[in-house]
Amino acid sequence: MNRPEHPISSAGTGRPRSFTSNRGLCQEEGLIFEIGRPDVSGVDIDEPAPFEMRLGGLEREEPIGLPGLSEPEAMRHYVRLSQKNYSIDAGLYPLGSCTMKHNPRLNESMARLPGFGDIHPLQPESTVAGALELIAELSRWLMEMTGMPAVAMSPKAGAHGEACGMMAIKAAIAARGESATRRIVLVPESAHGTNPASAALVGFATRTVPCGPDGRVDLAALKSLLGPDVAAIMLTNPNTCGLFESDIVAIAEAMHAVGAYFYCDGANFNAIVGKTRPGDLGVDAMHINLHKTFSTPHGGGGPGAGPVVLSARLAPFAPVPFLREGESGLRLVEHVEADSQSFGRMAAFHGQMGMFVRALSYMMSHGADGLRQASEDAVLSANYIRASLSDLMTQPFGDQPCMHEVLFDDAWLKPTGLSTLDFAKAMIDEGYHPMTIYFPLVAHGAMLIEPTESESKASLDLFIATLRDLAFSAFDGAFDRFVGAPYHAPRRRLDETRAARNPILKWSAPTQDV
Amino acid sequence: MRYLPLNSEDRSEMLARIGVDSIDALFSSIPEANRLSRDLDLPLRRSEMETQRLLAAMAAKNMPAGSAPFFIGAGAYKHHIPASVDHLIQRSEFLTSYTPYQPEISQGTLQAIFEFQTQVAALTAMDVANASMYDGSTATMEAVLMAHRVTKRRKAVLSGGLHPHYAEVVRTVSKMTDNDALSLPPDVFAAEDLAAEVDEETSCVVVQTPDAFGNLRDLSALAAACKEHGALLIAVFTEAISLGLVKPPGAMGADIVVGEGQSIGNGLNFGGPYVGLFATRQKYLRQMPGRLCGETVDADGRRGFVLTLSTREQHIKRDKATSSICTNAGLCCLAFTMHLTLLGEAGLRQLARVNHANAVDLAGRFAQIYGVEVLNRSFFNEFTVRVPGPAAEIVEHLAQKGILGGVPASRLWPGEDLDDLMIVASSEINTDEDRAAFASALRGIA
Numbered sequence: 017m018n019r020p021e022h023p024i025s026s027a028g029t030g031r032p033r034s035f036t037s038n039r040g041l042c043q044e045e046g047l048i049f050e051i052g053r054p055d056v057s058g059v060d061i062d063e064p065a066p067f068e069m070r071l072g073g074l075e076r077e078e079p080i081g082l083p084g085l086s087e088p089e090a091m092r093h094y095v096r097l098s099q100k101n102y103s104i105d106a107g108l109y110p111l112g113s114c115t116m117k118h119n120p121r122l123n124e125s126m127a128r129l130p131g132f133g134d135i136h137p138l139q140p141e142s143t144v145a146g147a148l149e150l151i152a153e154l155s156r157w158l159m160e161m162t163g164m165p166a167v168a169m170s171p172k173a174g175a176h177g178e179a180c181g182m183m184a185i186k187a188a189i190a191a192r193g194e195s196a197t198r199r200i201v202l203v204p205e206s207a208h209g210t211n212p213a214s215a216a217l218v219g220f221a222t223r224t225v226p227c228g229p230d231g232r233v234d235l236a237a238l239k240s241l242l243g244p245d246v247a248a249i250m251l252t253n254p255n256t257c258g259l260f261e262s263d264i265v266a267i268a269e270a271m272h273a274v275g276a277y278f279y280c281d282g283a284n285f286n287a288i289v290g291k292t293r294p295g296d297l298g299v300d301a302m303h304i305n306l307h308k309t310f311s312t313p314h315g316g317g318g319p320g321a322g323p324v325v326l327s328a329r330l331a332p333f334a335p336v337p338f339l340r341e342g343e344s345g346l347r348l349v350e351h352v353e354a355d356s357q358s359f360g361r362m363a364a365f366h367g368q369m370g371m372f373v374r375a376l377s378y379m380m381s382h383g384a385d386g387l388r389q390a391s392e393d394a395v396l397s398a399n400y401i402r403a404s405l406s407d408l409m410t411q412p413f414g415d416q417p418c419m420h421e422v423l424f425d426d427a428w429l430k431p432t433g434l435s436t437l438d439f440a441k442a443m444i445d446e447g448y449h450p451m452t453i454y455f456p457l458v459a460h461g462a463m464l465i466e467p468t469e470s471e472s473k474a475s476l477d478l479f480i481a482t483l484r485d486l487a488f489s490a491f492d493g494a495f496d497r498f499v500g501a502p503y504h505a506p507r508r509r510l511d512e513t514r515a516a517r518n519p520i521l522k523w524s525a526p527t528q529d530v
Numbered sequence: 531m532r533y534l535p536l537n538s539e540d541r542s543e544m545l546a547r548i549g550v551d552s553i554d555a556l557f558s559s560i561p562e563a564n565r566l567s568r569d570l571d572l573p574l575r576r577s578e579m580e581t582q583r584l585l586a587a588m589a590a591k592n593m594p595a596g597s598a599p600f601f602i603g604a605g606a607y608k609h610h611i612p613a614s615v616d617h618l619i620q621r622s623e624f625l626t627s628y629t630p631y632q633p634e635i636s637q638g639t640l641q642a643i644f645e646f647q648t649q650v651a652a653l654t655a656m657d658v659a660n661a662s663m664y665d666g667s668t669a670t671m672e673a674v675l676m677a678h679r680v681t682k683r684r685k686a687v688l689s690g691g692l693h694p695h696y697a698e699v700v701r702t703v704s705k706m707t708d709n710d711a712l713s714l715p716p717d718v719f720a721a722e723d724l725a726a727e728v729d730e731e732t733s734c735v736v737v738q739t740p741d742a743f744g745n746l747r748d749l750s751a752l753a754a755a756c757k758e759h760g761a762l763l764i765a766v767f768t769e770a771i772s773l774g775l776v777k778p779p780g781a782m783g784a785d786i787v788v789g790e791g792q793s794i795g796n797g798l799n800f801g802g803p804y805v806g807l808f809a810t811r812q813k814y815l816r817q818m819p820g821r822l823c824g825e826t827v828d829a830d831g832r833r834g835f836v837l838t839l840s841t842r843e844q845h846i847k848r849d850k851a852t853s854s855i856c857t858n859a860g861l862c863c864l865a866f867t868m869h870l871t872l873l874g875e876a877g878l879r880q881l882a883r884v885n886h887a888n889a890v891d892l893a894g895r896f897a898q899i900y901g902v903e904v905l906n907r908s909f910f911n912e913f914t915v916r917v918p919g920p921a922a923e924i925v926e927h928l929a930q931k932g933i934l935g936g937v938p939a940s941r942l943w944p945g946e947d948l949d950d951l952m953i954v955a956s957s958e959i960n961t962d963e964d965r966a967a968f969a970s971a972l973r974g975i976a
């Protein structure tokens with residue numbers, strides 16, 4: 017392997033062959049290790065004046081193995097790579113649970129103001145008053161939206177926020193002297209994988225709560241699991257089936273009655289902003305994915321930010337750093353003080369400032385009215401899709417109003433012999449990113465569609481018409497449209513089994529082969 | 531609202547298709563009593579211009595690094611980033627895409643990750659690197675947990691030269707999981723005897739080079755001691771540019787190398803988002819945290835890339851996963867690989883030399899100031915000085931004179947009697963005039 021592409025064969029396609037493997041605007045692009053050279057640089061750096069090194073004899077002598085590209089070569093390399101990516105700016109991106117909404121560019125330019133983007137986390141506090149003010153202001157918005165009295169700002173993504181909440185709960189349990197006995201965290205069947213992983217990271221054992229026939233936690237089953245050994249529940253609300261957990265108050269009361277805490281996974285908070293508040297429902301801790309609900313861009317996998325709002329019961333255990341209002345204004349508390357119950361530190365420095373600026377810019381732009389409208393439009397659009405497809409596609413928990421995302425299963429595909437994966441890959445040929453597939457695990461062959469509030473009605477109508485056309489094709493037995501798909505993407509279906517069986521995780525110089 | 535495409539006519543038509551008469555009908559699964567019956571107590575929508583004005587006013591209360599002679603490091607470093615990097619990462623196809631779960635339409639991100647993994651492995655001189663962690667501190671914590679899994683032991687020994695925030699992140703998780711984390715006292719002179727702390731119960735030793743006081747450390751002897759006792763050596767760095775000039779941890783016997791990649795491609799951003807680098811030996815591959823990108827072929831036999839070995843990860847393994855990380859540092863990792871590709875081997879080496887030269891020059895100037903003492907025997911672009919009086923006050927004075935001059939050690943290690951120490955960094959961004967101004971201001975205060 018590690019060789020450039022094979023020329024695309026023209027056999028059977030009825031099209032002329034391509035000498036370069038390029039197809040018009042879709043250009044093939046080698047690896048930097050194939051096109052770059054170690055002595056080329058796209059950055060001009062002057063030779064320093066002669067000086068005496070003070071490395072204590074630890075100089076790096078061996079070649080490192082890094083190719084360089086001049087600036088024009090680098091531009092072309094990355095622009096060509098970018099053209100092989102789908103993006104929200106280019107089309108509807110209906111990944112359920114991921115909330116691929118529009119990313120306003122104002123937020124990008126605000127984060128790049130030198131007063132935010134070019135300040136050091138350890139500058140004297142007197143030189144960063146505006147940064148502290150921004151964090152305080154964002155905290156205020158988050159607390160009002162959630163109805164919670166405190167917020168820990170340092171977690172770096174949703175999963176990190178989960179760990180933060182679990183640590184606060186663990187510290188609270190320790191303060192009650194119950195560390196030895198309360199070790200179980202309940203996690204519903206439909207939960208995201210990060211939930212049990214985060215609970216385990218913090219040293220809890222997890223137990224699964226079954227899902228009832230309506231797609232919500234089975235309250236009776238949950239109650240039967242409760243006891244003095246239970247530390248908490250991690251419940252996503254709205255849940256990963258796109259449904260609001262209507263029993264949430266009863267669940268909170270049941271947890272509190274046995275001395276346990278209620279962690280809410282707030283990944284789907286975007287459905288309910290301005291409609292209901294977790295703090296009014298009995299939640300003790302909830303992370304908010306700023307990179308979902310508040311539109312900080314996903315960037316092909318990150319970065320995110322996962323602030324955690326906390327109830328009064330858990331607030332004393334919040335990690336450092338946090339802000340304290342003093343006589344001379346806001347002050348950063350960076351170390352656990354002697355009389356404090358803070359559980360410690362989640363990460364170096366003060367959190368994802370770059371994401372904070374973007375999120376606050378988004379919130380200020382929307383305002384209280386716009387944020388509620390965004391939630392309503394997201395829910396409206398998801399239900400519009402549901403109502404427009406429910407005659408063809410099956411829903412695991414019956415046809416009922418959903419929140420910001422609608423969940424289908426693969427029962428309707430059964431007679432066609434096609435899989436959820438086949439259906440998803442055929443969407444690619446129609447110019448769409450597939451929905452989230454095979455998650456949540458409670459639905460067989462799950463297809464979770466989240467359109468967000470960013471789509472026009474025309475865009476939703478075309479998406480719906482496309483899925484209907486694909487569904488009819490599937491019913492008609494047009495197998496080729498699915499099993500060979502995608503045909504029109506930069507790559508055909510990729511062999512994931514091969515990648516895992518013989519992992520090639522970095523480039524290595526080709527051995528001479530003929 | 532400028533971001534919302536639906537108008538009231540659309541909304542009515544959509545409600546009609548759904549078959550309900552109001553939007554509230556769609557929220558009926560929220561019990562009536564639990565619905566918010568008032569407006570949020572927050573301001574109403576604002577135009578782009580108004581939002582910009584308010585945020586710019588907040589930004590104006592801060593003193594940007596670029597507005598002053600700047601010498602602050604201690605885990606985050608200001609370097610020049612080529613203009614093309616920020617332009618490229620803001621391309622819609624990179625900025626507004628998700629994690630590459632559908633590889634056929636995510637080859638751009640995937641190939642960049644594959645190149646990133648190769649670059650990180652080369653820089654650290656290790657076999658394999660992952661697709662990034664949140665930052666250097668959480669990567670260090672993950673490395674310790676990984677060492678516990680590999681060795682089936684529970685005690686980590688943390689060097690006194692480890693960045694104190696990193697040490698505290700490790701200690702916090704250790705406390706939660708009933709593991710031991712033995713932190714050695716602050717080690718200003720890199721004089722501690724870590725090898726003496728390693729025994730049959732030790733899972734790993736965590737040591738930083740350049741360390742938090744700027745000292746360079748030869749890890750070879752420590753690596754041998756670890757090996758002898760079946761412990762893993764975890765090497766940490768916070769200044770990735772150092773790897774262009776200084777012997778890499780992989781060449782000194784480290785088993786896991788983690789670090790902060792912010793220096794390459796990423797701005798200061800008041801501490802985040804940054805990018806955690808994570809590399810290890812091939813034999814520990816399956817215990818690694820985080821995403822991995824691997825090479826494969828498509829149905830036409832053409833080379834392509836996919837996320838792979840995900841049976842280690844939370845979405846498959848749930849509570850048995852090697853980590854809970856999902857969203858990582860994607861775009862920061864992209865900026866890193868772009869900047870490093872622009873530098874190339876020659877550029878990185880030259881950049882590292884300039885950093886070292888500037889720091890050597892600054893140390894030379896400080897050596898001539900009466901009452902100021904440079905404490906390091908070796909360093910890369912950062913070192914520790916003893917100043918006459920509390921460093922916190924000196925740093926504050928310097929700021930008032932328009933110089934961002936260093937980090938008082940007491941801010942990182944409060945209550946450890948390090949009040950008269952200041953950690954100072956100098957990179958390629960400092961001119962001769964900057965360093966002269968710093969030295970002269972310090973002479974005036976000291």
Ligand SMILES: Cc1ncc(COP(=O)(O)O)c(C=O)c1O
Nearest residue numbers: 113173174175208210283856857
């Ligand atoms: C329901 C749910 N919970 C938790 C997470 C984890 O969030 P993050 O990826 O920010 O760590 C996600 C998203 O990936 C999610 O969809």
